[in-house]
Amino acid sequence: MGLSLIITSLMARYLGAQDFGLLNYSLAYIIIFTTVSNLGIDCIIVNEIIKKREDTGKIIGTTIYLRLFSSLISFFLIYLIVSYLNPNDTILLIITLLQSISLLFIIFDTIEYWFQSNLQSKYIVIAKSTAFIIVTIWRLALIIFEKPIQYFAIATVIEAIVISLFIVVFYIRFNGPRLQFSYQTAKRLLFQGYYHFIAGLLIMVYTQIDKIMLGQMTGGATVGIYSAALTISSLWMFIPNALIESARPIIMNSKDQNEKSYIKKNKQLYCSIMWIGIVASVVITLLAKPIILLIYGNQFIESINVLIILIWSRIFSLIGTTKAIWLTVENLGKYQVYFVGIGALLNIVLNCLFIPKYGAVGAAIATLFAEIVSTLIACLFFNKTRPLFKLIIESLCFKDIKN
Structure with missing residues (x-):
């Protein structure tokens, strides 16, 4: 995390608020279409592998083929959208297309779920850590040799290639099941992942639409201010996210074994991620000003108030990620669509009201x-999701979480 902070600081200072914002504005499209290319299958694949171990090769192989097709479509859609919204911004189009190439490589992230289902997530950590180191060296070199913004966009592609390469090598090394495509499996995965796809897309829309609307309504510099705060607010989240990913297969397995244990494990996970979030939010709120000035400098001073607001939203983001486990196991995936649909609509409406007046703070x-x-x-x-609200509140209050 410390190294990431240093690189973020150097990049922001070197690029400035305008170019730093332009890079993040472009990346917002890539993040949204990464969800499109996932097709919602990423939310159910661990559960599918656990239930049908003998079909693991079909499940993973079919998912990779489906994601390759959707990634190619996403690449062309990104080009059309950015060209239409920003017809005279050649630099933005170039960096967006460069970053969108990563969509063609992250399809191999699907194999990651095989490691998760076998409780071997450490190999994924190795892959991502190696990619981070390589990308860090790349970005440092760009700053030292004073390269333009286009080269920084290539970092997204490098990261995707390295992670994919390591995941595939580990999969082969540990004799993962032979990958194959199955039409019947494809139909089943698309049907089961439908609600998760819509929900995931809506989630990405309302988490990334801020940057896009800021870019269209106020310009790249404001996106830079917002992105600087967003980066800091999300930097620590790898800890609770790793906890969620590790707990996912354990909770899913416990459902069929013991209902009481299943509820307790859910509460333990919620309790952990919420209180980690609360502690992190309090600390960063108190230290927001020195953090922003130290990392980004005076040109990003407007990011202070943005950070203070955004850091508290991270707690609820973690709750949303954890909630997907319960909804999947309980076969209530359609409600995730309703939840994030409400959130996405509210976010867009509030952005329209607040951004013109308050800029990045409004977003x-x-x-x-x-x-x-x-x-x-x-x-x-x-009615069917009210028990989940009760479970979350009880978890916050440490009720029935001890062994």
């Missing part, structure tokens, strides 16, 4: 409200 406020509504309050809107 941060919109994000916080959208996260609170979509991940927590929306659970109360439906």
Whole structure:
């Protein structure tokens, strides 16, 4: 995390608010279409592998083929959208297309779920850590040799290639099942992943739409201010996210074994990620000003208030990620669509109201409200998801989480 902070600081200072914002504005499209290319299958694949071990090769192989097709379509859609919205910005089009090449390589991330289902996530950590080191060296070299923004866009592709290469090598080394395509498996995965696809797309829209709307309504510099704060607010989240990914197969397995144990494991996970989030939010809120000035300098001083708001939205983002496990196991995936649909609509409306008046701070406020509504309050809107609201609140209060 420390090294990432240093690289972020050097990049932001070197590129400046305008180019740093332009790079992140472009990346917002890539993140949204990464979700499109996933087709919602990433939310169910671990559960599928656990239930049908003998079909692991078909499940993974079929998913890779489906994601390759959707990634190619996404690449062309990104080109059309960016060209239409920014017809005279050649630099933006170039860096967006460069970063979108990564979509063709991240399809191999599918193999990651085989490692998760076998409780061997450490190999994924090795792959991502190696990619991070290589990309860090690349970015440092660019700063030293004073290269333009286009070269920084290539870092996204390098990271995707390295991670994919390591994952494939590990898969072969540990004799992973032979990959194959199955039409019947494809139909089943697409059908089961439908609600997760819509939900995931809506999630990405309302988490990334801030940058896109800021870029269209106020310009690249404001996106830079917002992105600087967003980077810091999300930097620590690899810890709770790793905890969620490690707990996912354990919780899914416990459902069929012991209902009481299943509930307890859910509560333990919620309790852990919420209190980790609360502690991190308090610390970063208190230190927001020195953090921003130290990392980015005076040109990003407007990021301070944005960071103070965004850091609290991260807690609800983690709740939303964890909530997907419960909804998957309980076969209530369609409600995830309702939740994030409400959140996405609210975020867009609030962005339209707040961004013209408050700029980056307005976008941060919109994000916080959208996260609170979509991940927590929306659970109360439906009878079948009210027990989840109760479970989350009880977890926050440490009720029934001890062994």
